[in-house]
Amino acid sequence: MSSRQALDVVALPMGEFTFGPDDPWPGQTGVVVAYAVRSSGGVFLFDTGFAARSEELDEFYATYDVRPQALPEVLAVAGIDLGEITAVANCHLHLDHCGQNALFPNRPIYVQPAEWSAAHEPDYTYLHAIDFPGACYEQVAGDHEVAPGIRIFATPGHSPGHQSLVVDSPDGPLLLVGQAIYSHGEWAGIPNPREGGSRSADIPAYRRSVKRLRALNPKRVLFGHDRRPWTR
Template identity: 45%
Template sequence: MGARTQIRRLDLGYFVRPATETGGPEPRVEPVHAYLVRHAQGTLLFDTGIGDAGPATEARYRPRRQDLRDALATVGVGLSDLTLVVNCHLHFDHCGGNPLLPGTPLLVQAAELAAARRGGYTAEALVDFPGARYEELHGEAEVWPGVRIVPTPGHTDGHQSLVVTRPDGAVVLAGQAYDSASEFGAARLARRAAHDGVAPPLPAYRPWLDRLAGLDPRRVCFAHDDAVWESAPDVHRPPPP
């Protein structure tokens, strides 16, 4: 199973995060990535790109979009080839292509969908569109053998990540669980220090990192960072086939 599962990153454009959100003196240009998972049981798309959330959001973030259909075409896939869609969360820059997929099951945490429907959270037209077919989850779920959704709240209460098990360890599609590979790495080290019994004070880390550690992540990929976190080589682990 694992050897047959393929993961491809898709470029769906970028946006400019204003300096008021970066914590620094300058704005930051951030990529928007989706991930295609080809599995023996189907083809899954993790996130769908940047939607139109109205003039104010357009002016604030100045997005430049890559059409989802064109991005899929670069890897030889069409919209009709998609079996499932998993959104890490329902902000406009992660669910923008959902309306192109009426009838395709959209897997989302129930808490996330409820928040999106309360208003003032995201672009409502990207959530409830003709033919929208949500499958609401209440926590962790196995999608297919070796493909698992794990709740990773923080950025939003209903945020979720996708974990794909492979012979050489798991690949985590983390969405915006952390904004960058360096932030994830720092949090992982904070957890390691806590588990090693280092005396406080120590940085806090999100409790779900314990669950991810149990799934043996070897690579972690992000929605808004080109960098990929990779674990150190394990001399006891055989090389991948």
């Protein structure tokens, strides 16, 4: 059965940054993690990390001491060729999650329409990263299957069109939650974790999305800003 095929999820370390003085954890290191889901049909990519350095990003990158990783190199370390990527989804369109989308012309990139609209408002993101020649965005609202055993799951809250990825496995779903939940500690309920709910764009929506994710009773949860996975 196609939905029960072995789907291998590989974490892709896309770089680090340092929280600024006005951030909740000033001076501490933050990480950005993308994921590749391998199946017999190819590799589905969830997020593309920070954009490469550029003059326009200089000030922002200096403020947060952003240390981006180049996706082709990160993929090579994981034994994946850029050409094997059949489709991409961004959890949302802030520049730490979609920075290298331009590596994928003529390949479907799934985003929620609400996120696409938000991204084209002033000061939301770095538009050069998402508007590029050959860009092929598939704007689909809500939950939907994108490949056998791989489903987009709408999780608004951190941003208007945030989405997660649900990957089937024989002993329960694997959730790639992007920034719908900030950290392992937030999911696990440890005291004073790095959490994203209190600073999200829509706090009630964030809480509803967390509830929906919990109701899936996952086997494993992987985060966009925490290298440590949670396992049941």
